[in-house]
Amino acid sequence: xMKKTLLLFGLSLSLNIVAAPGxxxxxxxxxLPTDFKIQGEYIGDLSCGCDIGAQVIALGGGEFHLVVYxxxxxxxxxxxxxxxxxxxxxxxxxxxxxxxxxxKRRYLGGRANExxxxxxxxxxxxxxxxxVIENGKLTGSYGKKTFExxxxxxxxxxxxxxxxxxxxxxxxxxxxxxxxxxRLDEQTKLLNTDGRDIRTARKFQNYTMHVEFLLPxxxxxxxxxxxxxxxxxVDHYEVQILDxxxxxxxxxxxxxxxxxxxxxxxxxLPPLQWQTYDVEFTNAVMKDGKKIKxxxxxxxxxxxVIHKDLEINGKTGGSRRDPEGTPGPIxxxxxxxxxxxxNVWIVENK
Numbered sequence: 001x002m003k004k005t006l007l008l009f010g011l012s013l014s015l016n017i018v019a020a021p022g023x024x025x026x027x028x029x030x031x032l033p034t035d036f037k038i039q040g041e042y043i044g045d046l047s048c049g050c051d052i053g054a055q056v057i058a059l060g061g062g063e064f065h066l067v068v069y070x071x072x073x074x075x076x077x078x079x080x081x082x083x084x085x086x087x088x089x090x091x092x093x094x095x096x097x098x099x100x101x102x103x104k105r106r107y108l109g110g111r112a113n114e115x116x117x118x119x120x121x122x123x124x125x126x127x128x129x130x131x132v133i134e135n136g137k138l139t140g141s142y143g144k145k146t147f148e149x150x151x152x153x154x155x156x157x158x159x160x161x162x163x164x165x166x167x168x169x170x171x172x173x174x175x176x177x178x179x180x181x182x183r184l185d186e187q188t189k190l191l192n193t194d195g196r197d198i199r200t201a202r203k204f205q206n207y208t209m210h211v212e213f214l215l216p217x218x219x220x221x222x223x224x225x226x227x228x229x230x231x232x233x234v235d236h237y238e239v240q241i242l243d244x245x246x247x248x249x250x251x252x253x254x255x256x257x258x259x260x261x262x263x264x265x266x267x268x269l270p271p272l273q274w275q276t277y278d279v280e281f282t283n284a285v286m287k288d289g290k291k292i293k294x295x296x297x298x299x300x301x302x303x304x305v306i307h308k309d310l311e312i313n314g315k316t317g318g319s320r321r322d323p324e325g326t327p328g329p330i331x332x333x334x335x336x337x338x339x340x341x342x343n344v345w346i347v348e349n350k
Contacts, residue, residue: 002076002154002303022060024217025338027272035062035219038096039245040270041073042138044149051077052147054138055246055270060220062091063112066098066131067246068142073154075267075304080249083125085142086117095134100127107248108223115222117246154269156276156302161210163345170200170330171344178202182332190214191341193229196334203327204234206282206349211332214340215243217271227271228335230258230318233281234328237295238316241339244268255301258316263306274342275302282349284312286325295324 024032039058046052053073057065066087069078089098105116131140138149163169170178173189182191182198191198215227221243229241237257244253249266256262269275278300285293294314299307320328332341 002157022218022220023338024272025214025340032217033062033219034091034094035060035064036217036272038064038091038133039219040151041154042133042149042151043073044138044147046070046142046145046147048145052142052149053078054149056089056096056133056138057117057246058217058219059112059115061112064089064096064098065101065112065115065117065246067117068127068129070125070142074249074265075302076154080265081124084118084123085125085127085129086121086123087129087131088112088115089131089133095132098129098131098133098140100129110222117248119248153273154302156274158210158276158278158300158303159212159274160343161276161278163210164347167345167347168202169345171341173342180329185340188340189342191344193332193334193337193339193341195336195338197331198334199235199329199331201329203329204346204348205327207279207346208349209277209279209281209330209346210343211277211341212274212343213241213277214274214342215241215271216338218243224252227337227339228333229337229339230331230333230335231277231279232316232319232331232333233279233295233297234283234326235320235331236315236324236328237297237312238318238333239277239279239299241333242268243271245270255299255306257297257307257310257312260312260314260316261307261310263301264308265304265306267301267304267306269302277301278303280349283327284324286323291324 035058042054051072053069055067068085071077086101087098089096109115127143136151176184227243230238240256242254254268280298282296284295295312
């Protein structure tokens with residue numbers, strides 16, 4: 001289970017709303033808009049005593065989309081397929097005011113009044129409701145019940161995991177000698193893609209691996225434009241990295257095996273919070289020029305299993321040309337976005 005840290009924010013600061021697409025890569029950046037303080041996760045109780053969670057997605061320009069999860073947050077009380085409700089909100093002074101989502105909407109619509117965080121709109125279980133976020137608290141109504149939730153930051157239980165004995169340290173902030181491409185930021189000691197693909201100098205076959213990544217905050221962007229990257233196993237099979245916070249969890253979203261498999265649950269945290277992937281990977285097997293076994297993978301996203309012994313029935317797009325079953329590098333995709341990584345290590349398995 002993920003660690004939970006409650007963080008209350010005073011929002012009496014002067015507003016700095018982004019009217020045009022913006023991008024931030026540091027949670028301590030003083031130019032971050034008020035939107036950043038409101039977006040995020042909230043947890044609390046309904047008036048019936050039941051748990052309830054919420055995720056607030058920043059859409060840019062002081063507009064938001066709120067997803068209500070009866071039972072708790074994804075990976076901690078709410079399961080894929082359960083009921084959800086959607087609300088839309090706007091900044092009003094130093095608070096954000098929400099009402100039930102109405103009108104014609106589509107998944108990831110460009111304008112806030114067209115945006116839906118669910119493919120099915122309205123989603124299963126949609127209820128009337130209204131809410132206000134002020135001073136780090138989300139209060140409101142859900143159907144005939146009321147709620148009061150507090151903003152929190154969940155942290156992956158594997159965050160900061162030290163490499164075990166025998167591990168190859170691919171990046172620890174002291175240098176990027178294990179990588180072809182990329183940039184070591186001397187101030188932050190982080191590995192930056194700067195929007196370009198980077199690969200390990202070594203090739204691997206079967207392994208256990210840990211990587212920590214930070215998604216940029218791009219509230220006005222949508223879909224694949226929102227911090228797009230990828231974590232390629234042996235440069236053949238892409239696990240998507242993307243700001244998919246609050247969304248369905250599709251194969252082209254964070255944690256998905258691109259074009260192959262949706263994650264069991266969408267465990268993507270809000271942008272500018274450190275996240276983890278922990279993978280057990282077994283490469284495909286070739287014999288006499290033919291593939292006799294597909295690659296297999298178990299993957300944890302922020303400590304929660306999102307793929308369990310998944311069989312991957314072929315390469316994904318953007319991979320190297322060599323046949324499956326051959327050793328290959330680990331690739332971290334740039335895709336034009338400034339992704340940041342830290343604490344990357346791998347243990348080769350026989």
